[in-house]
Amino acid sequence: MKITLSEPGAICALGHNCESLWQAALAGDQAGLKPAAFNTNDGTSLFAGSVADNKLPDIGSLPAAMRTRNNQLVAAALQQIEEPLLALIDRLGSDRVAVVLGTSTSGIASGESALAHDESEGGLPDTFYYAMQEMLAPAECVAALTGITGPVYSISTACSSSARVFMSARSLLRLGVVDAVVVGGVDSLCRLTLNGFKALESTSEGRCNPFSANRDGITIGEAAGLFIATREEDNLQPSEVTLTGACATSDAHHMSAPHPQGRGALAAIQGALTDAGITAQQLGYINLHGTATPLNDLMEAYAVNALGAGNVPASSTKALTGHTLGGAGAIEAVFCWLALAKQDGLPKHAWDGVKDSDLADIHLYQGGSLQYPIEHCLSNSFAFGGNNVSLVFSRGK
Secondary structure (H helix, E strand, O other): OOEEEOOOEEEEOOEOOHHHHHHHHHHOOOOOEEEOOOOOOOOOOOEEEOOOHHHOOOOOOOOHHHOOHHHHHHHHHHHHHHHHHHHHHHHHOHHHEEEEEEOOOOOHHHHHHHHHHHHHHOOOOOOOOHHHHOOOHHHHHHHHHHOOOOOEEEEOOHHHHHHHHHHHHHHHHHOOOOOEEEEEEEEOOOHHHHHHHHHOOOEOOOOOOOOEOOOOOEOEEOEEEEEEEEEHHHOOOOOOEEEEEEEEEEOOOOOOOOOOOOHHHHHHHHHHHHHHOOOHHHOOEEEOOOOOOHHHHHHHHHHHHHOOOOOOEEEOOHHHHOEOHHHHHHHHHHHHHHHHHHOOOOOOOOOOOOEOOOOOOOEEOOOOOOOOOOOEEEEEEEEHHHEEEEEEEEEOO
């Protein structure tokens, strides 16, 4: 079953709305990746993709337990789809609308601040609530801001979290549980992830450099992306873009490393293409997972090439936004939506141009006018534990 996806709301280091981030993506602008506001525990200053504080809304009207930076990010994206969403809620009833969001950090930054306060002052601050860092928090925030009373939940499968939610949204609609779903994801920068990936020796010394022979790891970022999903046949929320294919797999190869031959990635991509009823050669664009770690890029290039999509224009937008972890699937779905709706270009692959001879050949898009209409886009999200999700987005008919 196809589901329509409304014009999204989005915010990340690349831009504070869809138009600004799209123009920056077309230019391959990496200016949003800057030294993080805080160092890691060993004193290292890492680059990160952060959103300026003045681009985030005031959420002081929410209950104190909801006042986190993570919820500010999701509220910023929500504001951009608020008008059509509230009209839809009024039309359908609040119980016929669901919220399904992906996240991996949630409000953990608030927990970090509370623990620092405890260490210095001998107690947690009165402003800290444990619920701030629970995975459900951003979905509850959206429900609180909109009055939605249908199913409200979050999915947390590391870096595939906000790709997996599209499959859940489709299931809710297919089963008739609801008639519309607010779907997407959000993650905010925190010390836990910067220190954690640094400890794994997975972080880049500068801006990440996907698929280059000189790649040395990820650059972490923060983002929120939201859509309104409805059944295509209902035409409740007209859209130029539909989700036509989706597949999740698990290769269970290693806790933090992908299967070297991309077994799970191959199965996820092929499953999504089959679900969409298209071949790899019909794709007009691939948003690569492209973390710029040696193993991920190696296996993803192999998987894309092995499926016959080596000539399809592709890019890793993580070189522009940073790896936004639990928000990555959503913000990368936004890029696919914009590519299909606007038909004026594709996100440029930003790298140093040094080809790695060990990688299978893929077409890393370097800009220029489109030679043909983009009908289908593939977005890949691969996560710790072998969690793999591939999504196919298509132009509405």
